[in-house]
Amino acid sequence: MSGRRQDVDLPGVPGSAAVWNAGSDEWLVTADAPDALDAPDVPGLPGSSDESSSRAPADPVKALMQRHRELCERAVDPLEIAAGLEAHGVTDRTVARFRHRDVFSLAEEMYARVPRDGETGPAVAAVKLPKVRAGWAVLALLPGAACAAAVTGLRLTEDRPRLAVVIAVMGVLAIALSLRLALSRGSLHTTRAWRTTKGTRAWTCWILAYALLGDGLLGAALAGGPDGWPNGGLDGPWPVRLGSVLALGLACAPAVWFAHLFAVRARRRLAASRTLEEFAASARPLLLGVFGLFLCVLSGLLALCEVLLDEPVDPAAYAGTGALGALLLLARLLTVHGFTHAPAVILAAAGAAEATAVASAFAGRLSGCSFLAVPVETVVGAWGAGVVPALVCGAAALVLLVHATRTLTRASAHADHGGTP
Numbered sequence: 001m002s003g004r005r006q007d008v009d010l011p012g013v014p015g016s017a018a019v020w021n022a023g024s025d026e027w028l029v030t031a032d033a034p035d036a037l038d039a040p041d042v043p044g045l046p047g048s049s050d051e052s053s054s055r056a057p058a059d060p061v062k063a064l065m066q067r068h069r070e071l072c073e074r075a076v077d078p079l080e081i082a083a084g085l086e087a088h089g090v091t092d093r094t095v096a097r098f099r100h101r102d103v104f105s106l107a108e109e110m111y112a113r114v115p116r117d118g119e120t121g122p123a124v125a126a127v128k129l130p131k132v133r134a135g136w137a138v139l140a141l142l143p144g145a146a147c148a149a150a151v152t153g154l155r156l157t158e159d160r161p162r163l164a165v166v167i168a169v170m171g172v173l174a175i176a177l178s179l180r181l182a183l184s185r186g187s188l189h190t191t192r193a194w195r196t197t198k199g200t201r202a203w204t205c206w207i208l209a210y211a212l213l214g215d216g217l218l219g220a221a222l223a224g225g226p227d228g229w230p231n232g233g234l235d236g237p238w239p240v241r242l243g244s245v246l247a248l249g250l251a252c253a254p255a256v257w258f259a260h261l262f263a264v265r266a267r268r269r270l271a272a273s274r275t276l277e278e279f280a281a282s283a284r285p286l287l288l289g290v291f292g293l294f295l296c297v298l299s300g301l302l303a304l305c306e307v308l309l310d311e312p313v314d315p316a317a318y319a320g321t322g323a324l325g326a327l328l329l330l331a332r333l334l335t336v337h338g339f340t341h342a343p344a345v346i347l348a349a350a351g352a353a354e355a356t357a358v359a360s361a362f363a364g365r366l367s368g369c370s371f372l373a374v375p376v377e378t379v380v381g382a383w384g385a386g387v388v389p390a391l392v393c394g395a396a397a398l399v400l401l402v403h404a405t406r407t408l409t410r411a412s413a414h415a416d417h418g419g420t421p
Contacts, residue, residue, distance in 0.1 A: 060097060060098045060099070061098050061099075061106070061109055061110060061113070062113075064098060064106075064110065065110050065113065065114070068081075068084065068085070068088070068110075071084040071085075072110050072111065072114045073114060075111060075114075077111070078104070078107040078108045078110075078111040078112075079104075079107070079267075079270050079271060079411070079414075081107035081110050081111050082103050082104050082106075082107035082270075082411055083270075083410075083411040083412040083413075083414060084412065085103055085106070085107060086103060086276060086410060086411045086412045087410075087412035090103055090106075091103065091276060092275050092276050092277065102274055102275045102276070103275070103276055103411075104273065104274055104275065105274075135185060136182075136185030136186030136189075136256070137186070137256075137257070139181050139182045139184075139185055139186070140182050140186060140252055140253040140255075140256035140257065141182075141252075141253050142178035142179075142181055142182050143175060143178045143179045143182050143249045143250075143252040143253075144246075144249045144250035144251075144252060144253060145178070146171070146174040146175045146177075146178040146179075146249065147171075147175055147245060147246045147248075147249030147250065148246060148249070148250070149171070149174070150167065150168070150170075150171025150172075150174065150175065151171075151242045151245070151246050151309070153167040153170075153171065154167055154168060154171070154242065155242075155309075175249065179252065182252055182253075182256065183332075186256050186259075186260065187256060187259035187260035187262075187263050187336070188255065188256050188259050188332050188333075188336055189336070190335055190336050196335060196340070196343075196344070197344060199344070199348065200343070200344045200347055200348065203347045203348045203350070203351035203352075204328070204347055204351075206351045206354070206355070207324065207327075207347065207350060207351050207354065207389075207393070208245070208248070208324075210351075210354050210389060211241065211244050211245060211248070211320070211321060211324055211389060212240055212241060212242075212244070212245050213240055214354060214358070214385075214388070214389060215241060215317060215384075215385040215386050215389075216240060216385075217358055218357065218358055218361055218376070218380065218385045218388060219380075219385045221358060221361035221362045221365075221373075222361050222373065222376065222377055222380060222385075241311070241317060241321075242305075242309055242311070243302065243305040243306045243308075243309045243311045244302070244305075244317065244320075244321040244324075246305045246309070247298065247301040247302040247304075247305045247321060247325075248298075248321065248324065248325055248328075250301050250305070251294075251297065251298045251301055251325055254294060254297045254298070255294060255325075255328075255329050255332070258290050258293060258294050258329075259290075259329075259332075259333060259336070261290060262286065262287065262290045262333070263414070265286050265290075266283050266286060266287075266408075266414050267414055269282045269283055269286065270283075270411055270414055273411075276410075276411055279409070279411055280409040280410065283408070283409040284405055284409050287404060287405060287408055287409065288405070291326070291329070291330070291401065294325075294326070294329055295322060295325075295326060298321075298322055298325045298326075299322060302318055302321055302322065306318075314384060314386050315386075316383050316384045316385075316386030316387040316390050317384070317385075317386030317389075317390075318386075319386070319390040319394070320386050320387070320388075320389035320390035320393060320394075321389075323389070323390055323393035323394040323396075323397050324389060324393045326393075326397040326401075327346075327347075327350065327393045327396050327397040327400065330343075330397060330400040330401055330404055331343035331346065331347055331400060333404065333408065334400065334403070334404055334407065334408070337407070337408055337413040337414070338413065339403075339407050339408075339413070342400065342403050342407075343400065346396045346399055346400055347396070349396065350392050350393055350396040353392045354388060354389060354392055357376050357388045357392075360372045360373055360375070360376055361373050361376050361377075364376075364377070376388070379391075
């Protein structure tokens with residue numbers, strides 16, 4: 001065994017008194033320290049002891065159980081142990097030294113050997129699946145209802161600006177409160193350890209605000225400032241895309257329900273799989289199918305909202321709203337399953353890109369700085385202001401989708417973390 005071997009699971013191998021016997025294919029330990037669990041002692045690695053005066057057959061599974069005692073004791077089924085082992089680097093290729101063919105069979109033995117009160121035999125517990133509860137299923141409808149009420153109020157007060165401002169402020173507060181309630185339960189609820197940071201929430205709010213007002217702001221900047229929008233003067237209220245925000249609000253309920261569908265189906269496929277590769281191969285099309293189904297529902301909601309609000313059809317803005325919905329869903333799914341870094345970075349990058357586009361448009365109005373606005377002017381002149389969020393959010397969603405197909409198809413991503421009540 002080479003000292004550079006990368007598939008050795010250091011947290012799980014027996015301790016410094018153990019030596020791997022390649023002839024008998026088992027761990028051997030000294031008689032005076034049969035259960036040592038200090039630093040790993042693998043032949044060929046630094047610090048290994050290839051000679052021992054008195055050796056006896058070791059129990060590698062027992063050593064692994066002692067190393068992961070807390071995981072074994074709190075697990076409600078063997079699948080949680082398998083997920084935990086995978087998170088610590090144990091793969092189907094590294095379990096041979098534990099005399100097992102795959103991680104799942106090793107996890108079943110570890111679960112069966114853990115003593116539990118009230119159990120008379122090594123019976124395997126039933127798979128714990130997320131449950132559907134009427135409470136969070138109904139709460140998921142609140143953001144859409146709040147958005148619909150706010151949009152209706154704004155439409156009814158178009159000729160009364162002061163009242164419209166009051167309704168807009170109340171609508172924003174109602175939407176924020178309803179969204180918080182909707183995400184406090186169900187399959188998109190995050191545990192305390194995986195909650196998003198204030199910076200990530202701020203970037204998310206900026207991206208949502210841009211979906212509502214960004215196209216008008218960018219158009220005004222490229223037209224020479226507020227006095228240049230549109231056609232030499234500001235005619236009527238500031239252009240906003242109420243249909244996009246309404247569609248995103250209505251899409252909260254499908255997002256929660258599809259996330260629950262993904263969690264249940266993935267857990268069942270994890271129970272039916274016998275290897276980590278088999279589970280990944282079955283979970284990947286499941287993730288892509290749920291994601292595609294959500295995009296179809298969001299597209300239908302966008303078309304419906306544009307018809308109801310009689311807004312002009314803008315393919316670029318339509319694509320931008322769809323990309324934003326996909327980005328938010330993927331970011332939340334990754335966060336819920338414990339992968340918080342990538343969503344935070346991608347959301348910040350997307351928000352910064354949109355802010356840079358607007359800033360460069362305004363900076364181009366300064367003397368001698370017209371070159372700063374050339375890229376944005378070229379893109380917007382060809383496809384319209386809505387192309388900016390379409391490109392930015394589309395690229396960000398694509399990056400997160402690739403990341404999700406690698407992370408959400410791991411067994412460790414579907415351990416029982418307590419996120420769903």
